[in-house]
Amino acid sequence: AGVTQSPTHLIKTRGQQVTLSCSPISGHRSISWYQQTPGQGLQFLFEYFSETQRNKGNFPGRFSGRQFSNSRSEMNVSTLELGDSALYLCASSLGLLTSYEQYFGPGTRLTVT
């Protein structure tokens, strides 16, 4: 099975928080998260490997994540803003993304109203 993400779609109100989930391909230990918008394109949020954040993009602290011992990962966005509306993608790889190929999930479409 490939990378799975849940939920597929989500509608939230400004100020709320949201948690997105990502399950990697079996055996993959790294999960990376990305935000995709029409204006900014695909932007790297962070990477988790062996339950530790290894790399981080230029996003505010409202964006956070964690990885569990089974390599599944969650991403949390607090105090949602309208500009957080985007497609959130996760990708899994065998090891750190700078050394191994990534495989993407279908994404979670978040709409903030």
Next chain:
Amino acid sequence: TQLLEQSPQFLSIQEGENLTVYCNSSSVFSSLQWYRQEPGEGPVLLVTVVTGGEVKKLKRLTFQFGDARKDSSLHITAAQPGDTGLYLCAGGTDTGNQFYFGTGTSLTVIP
């Protein structure tokens, strides 16, 4: 300003034509990857180029990594409607700990 700039941003061509997409940066990348993304799906990896000057061929697609590892190109020969999609280059720099995606090239191949 994006670290990886792609050109052109949009491309609409007839089936059978050839095309080239460019990916440029002022930074040195340890490797560059090319992805294709279709609507409603995540990007799918096409190829990874690692060595400066490297050329890789995948059927009708030819990928090249610049000698200085700052740029890359994707050439498609005899484009087909199935090639339609968003093409993205991506990679990590030699010095940083982030992963960057290019600005993207939206290709439409008209039957």
